[in-house]
Amino acid sequence: MERVAVLWFPGLSNEGPRGDEARAFSEALEIIGEHCPFVGPVRLGLAALPARAPSRFYGGEEAVLDLLRDELGAFAERVGTAVRLGIADGLFAGVMAAREEVLVPPGCTPQFLAPFPVSVLRRAELAVLTQRLGLSTLGWFASLPEDRVLERFGNDGVHCHRVARGEIGDLEGIRDPRIGARLRCLHEVAPSTAQPSFFGGTSLADERAARAAIRLQQRFGPTMVQVARVRPGHDPADRAELVPFGSRPPELADTTAPWPGGLPAPSPTTVFSPPVPVRLTDPAGAPVEVSARGLLTAVPDRCIIAGESRQFGIVAWAGPWPLTTRWWDLRRARARLQVLTDAGVGLLLAAERGGWLLLGRYD
């Protein structure tokens, strides 16, 4: 059976919230790959490589382990993880050998595996059942006749049985099928290649910021982190656009230049998207509207925001400013109105299709 060298980084086996472990593991693979190009990830924190070729090249299996131990020493110290190496016949035995930090000579795998408890196969049911039968070790389990194993434990039981006997190297479930993709996506969006147009120059701070943003996107999806583009326009919501970080270079127009027909600064610091329906009433409680001539039909007195139980008294207002530029689209004809509530809060409203919408709040 194939000789397999396994490297286990216990400190990188569990992914933390920041994804540092995957990055460090990826770095470890690179270091190993410089000497043993056929190294591959098994699961996070666990790497394996066929041992035959490198041991011929470096002069023995012991020499391969010594070399890797040396090469990874500084890395392991920096990252703060141990490195455990082992060689055995097949991947499963290799993993166990790394756990025990031993080099299992060729052909000795069944003897090596025999004393381990059945639970190392990571089959909870199998472990419990064999325990009940008094077969607590892999050796005892391996000594069962295969037809009895099939009868009692089914096909997967037979698979495990063959692994325990050292007939099969790869235990089903030992490889994480997603690990390749997980590590690839670390590489594909390396800031230096994915974000050139965004940064132009690349200072260290730019790189750090981009990395942080990209990590977030990897964990939560591309829309999690956004950058803003601002363009000339009338309403605050029209003038700003948020796009996923890295998707397009943001426009660097003069963001604060006045725009004909646009509201002068200051703009609302909160822009509701979508706008929130609002009722605007006069002192008698009748709705206030915008007349065909662009004037308020009554004095605005109260403002009731949908979804909020409170009413606001209106102490001052400015406008309405009609928006004439959209005369061709009557449905969207708008006038805007600033109101100041009795709590001192400034609101920006829009008249649309006979009702009012809360566009923004000056927070």
Add this chain to the structure above:
Amino acid sequence: MVHGAPGSGATSFGVSLLAHASSAGHWCAAVGFEDPGVVAMAELGLDLRRAVFVPQPRAGWADAAAELLDGMELILLRPPGRVPHAAARRLMARARERRAALVVVVTDQAQWPVPPEVVVHVERPLWQGAGRGDGRLAARRSEVSVEGRGGFRPRSASVWLPSPTGVVAVADERR
């Protein structure tokens, strides 16, 4: 921490801190501002080339803030509701460790259970410029008081958020 009711100017105050950092070449992030008024932020001086927005982090807001503290110099965070003690402590420790600034904008001080280094209260906004149908909302003055831990001398001032010329500035300092 910047503490103030909606409409008090607390957000503008927080954004002015971001603006200051970004114009000095630092990267900054606004986390949890669901409907950011990007135009207003640009008017307040935020350099949008060095700002990222995490408008809807949902349950991931604490992880997002922690991750961004790793790469950005200043994070403006609006936490959703009341923050668990452990999450607040973890973020503050992360900010210290990374030498980044974490500014939390809250409407209720109890939202953040760990005493921050500095608390800025923004209250009693007073708008100028709008009448009964004429003028426009042109400038706002809010009462800002600052208190901190240790030997921090509490201060208060009336601050333009923003002034008639669009800048955030102290209008009148007291004490």
